[in-house]
Amino acid sequence: MERLSGLVGRPSESHPLHNSGLLSLDPVQDKTPLYSQLLQAYKWSNKVNMLTLYSQLLQAYKWSNKLLQAYKWSNKLLQAYKWSNKQSLKRSANQMGASAKRRPKVQPSTLVLPPQYVDDVISRIGRMFPDLTIELFRPNGTSAVLLAIVVMRSLFIDRTVVRGFNENVYTEDGKTWLRSYINLSLSCLSLVSQTWLRSYINLSLSCLSLVSQTWLRSYIKLFQSPCQRCGRFLQDGLPPTWRDFRTLEAFHDTCRM
Amino acid sequence: MGVTCVCQVPVAEGKSVQQSVDIVHKKLEQLGAVKQGSFWVDCETYHPTGNVSGQPSKLLYVMHNSETPLSCMGLFEGGPCLIADANFDVLMVKLKSHFQNAKAHKVECRGSRYRYCDFLIKVGTVTMSSSARGISVEVEYCPCVVPGECWNLTKEFMQSFLGPSVPELPSVFAAKPEGLFAPSDCVDTMTQYLELFNKLRKMQMPGSNVR
Numbered sequence: 070m071e072r073l074s075g076l077v078g079r080p081s082e083s084h085p086l087h088n089s090g091l092l093s094l095d096p097v098q099d100k101t102p103l104y105s106q107l108l109q110a111y112k113w114s115n116k117v118n119m120l121t122l123y124s125q126l127l128q129a130y131k132w133s134n135k136l137l138q139a140y141k142w143s144n145k146l147l148q149a150y151k152w153s154n155k156q157s158l159k160r161s162a163n164q165m166g167a168s169a170k171r172r173p174k175v176q177p178s179t180l181v182l183p184p185q186y187v188d189d190v191i192s193r194i195g196r197m198f199p200d201l202t203i204e205l206f207r208p209n210g211t212s213a214v215l216l217a218i219v220v221m222r223s224l225f226i227d228r229t230v231v232r233g234f235n236e237n238v239y240t241e242d243g244k245t246w247l248r249s250y251i252n253l254s255l256s257c258l259s260l261v262s263q264t265w266l267r268s269y270i271n272l273s274l275s276c277l278s279l280v281s282q283t284w285l286r287s288y289i290k291l292f293q294s295p296c297q298r299c300g301r302f303l304q305d306g307l308p309p310t311w312r313d314f315r316t317l318e319a320f321h322d323t324c325r326m
Numbered sequence: 327m328g329v330t331c332v333c334q335v336p337v338a339e340g341k342s343v344q345q346s347v348d349i350v351h352k353k354l355e356q357l358g359a360v361k362q363g364s365f366w367v368d369c370e371t372y373h374p375t376g377n378v379s380g381q382p383s384k385l386l387y388v389m390h391n392s393e394t395p396l397s398c399m400g401l402f403e404g405g406p407c408l409i410a411d412a413n414f415d416v417l418m419v420k421l422k423s424h425f426q427n428a429k430a431h432k433v434e435c436r437g438s439r440y441r442y443c444d445f446l447i448k449v450g451t452v453t454m455s456s457s458a459r460g461i462s463v464e465v466e467y468c469p470c471v472v473p474g475e476c477w478n479l480t481k482e483f484m485q486s487f488l489g490p491s492v493p494e495l496p497s498v499f500a501a502k503p504e505g506l507f508a509p510s511d512c513v514d515t516m517t518q519y520l521e522l523f524n525k526l527r528k529m530q531m532p533g534s535n536v537r
Contacts, residue, residue, distance in 0.1 A: 233328075233469045292469075292476040302479040303486075306358075306443025 287317040298324040328444075328468040329476055331484070332518035333493045334525070335449075335461040343451055343458040350449050350463065351438065353487040359442035365392045365450065367516075368434045369523050372418065372425040386425055388418060389516050399516050403524065407513045430455060433523040435462050444468045445483060452526050459526040463488065464515070473499040497521070 092104040218230040295302050296309040297318045309319035338346045355361075372386040389399045398414040401407035408414075418425060437450030446466040452459045465484055470476035477495050484492045498517045 292472075292479050295478075302482045306445060306483075308479060 287312045287319075290319070294319040296321045296324050328466050329470050329473045329480065329499075330464060330466040330512070330515040330518070331480055331493075331496055332462060332464045332515065332522055333484075333496075334522055335463050335488060336491055337461065343461060347437065347449055347451055347461055350461070350487065351440075354440050354442070354447060354449070357442060357487055359440040359445075359447060362439050362441045364437065365439045365448045366434065366436045367391050367450070367519050368432065369520060371428040371431040373428055375424055375426055387520055388415065389520065391512060391516065391519075394512060399513070401513075401516065401520065403520060407517070409513070431527070433459075433527065435519070435523075437462075447487075452523065454527060459529065460522075462519070462522055464519075466515075 089104075089107055092107070216232045218232075291310070292302075292308055294309060296304070298320055301321075302308055304321040304323065307321070309321045309324070311320045311322050311325045312318070313320065313325075335346070335350065337343055338349060341349070367389065369387050369389045372388065374383045374386065384402045384405065387401055387403070389401070391397070391399075396412055398410050398412055399407060400410065400414060400418075410417075418427070431454070433452060433454045435450040435452045437448060440447040440449070444467060446464075446468065448462075448464040450462045450464070452462050463484075465480060467476050467480050467483075470479075473495070477499075481492055496514075496518055498514045498521075
């Protein structure tokens, strides 16, 4: 027996069914082809698992595409609202439902509309479309100076993007920041970056956001404030872009030294 | 597009129109402006025909600007403005039974375009029937969209190369409510050009057939 046992071949290690594959070595002829059926079942379950994974990936891709389209559409709506807020265009009242039978109210005939009226109209539009979220922004009240996008991680300021108010921020694919063609925005960006760096050293996180927003708010008179030192509006074609940290007075970049 | 101001520059005493334009070019280059090609603006006048009511009819002006080469503007003086594509000119030909083109009244402004920091400056010679009528300067401040906010800043820049001959706030901006600005379709710019062209058309320039 010991001599004969050495002549028995080793079982194949490439069996997909592991121990169940040893059934193939059974020399007894059986009416039921158990091994081949087991093999078929194993291959079928593998295919099912693979197809399930593919369908899940495809659904995730379709959902992310829809999300991206919804984001692009909401961006366009926001830009349209910014433009219309700048213009204070006249909006028509909602005539749906029972109010349609009543005499319509006299619409304001001037282009200047109070901000509350514009808020009411926009919120009414938002209620008409419950799956649409509208967020209102008034960066500088009814004026428009520059557009500043502050990207933050928690309370830390990661980066700042400054653009002209009538410039496009993104490229057509909606993914890449478009470079500003205005020298003023580039100058403001470098100064804003210096301010954040200086603020990190001296302030706690809770104060940092307040200081940064106050400093940004001081730019509302960017085009109207002359330099406190030289008294002029322009130096090398740029308005006074530096703001004193304590008094928020305007200085040219070279005049502050 | 930013806030644009169009004004007329008087011809220097003892100099021709071209010499005065060259003086302005030189001052801009001394300031540090860089030349960026050329520009043109033109204006054609159309008389409406078949006026039944007997009241003086308003003239229709069709204007073109090299900044918007695919657009064409039709406007009445002090009235509404239409912005259309270049096919509007063809439409006006089709409407010749209703609007007669006064070809002798066509006004053109051609010149050079300069860029200084965020300012765009266009210095042009206004001509009518091959006769130079005056000099126009258009200054655009690109970052700002509200005219009332940057007027002092723009005026200071214009004084740096035009001297004392700087106008007050253009009437097209003075008539607007505070804080509003027309969209970037150059309607206000073309209205200013139209006012300038009409003013120069009424002036007489004896012995100035230099182009």
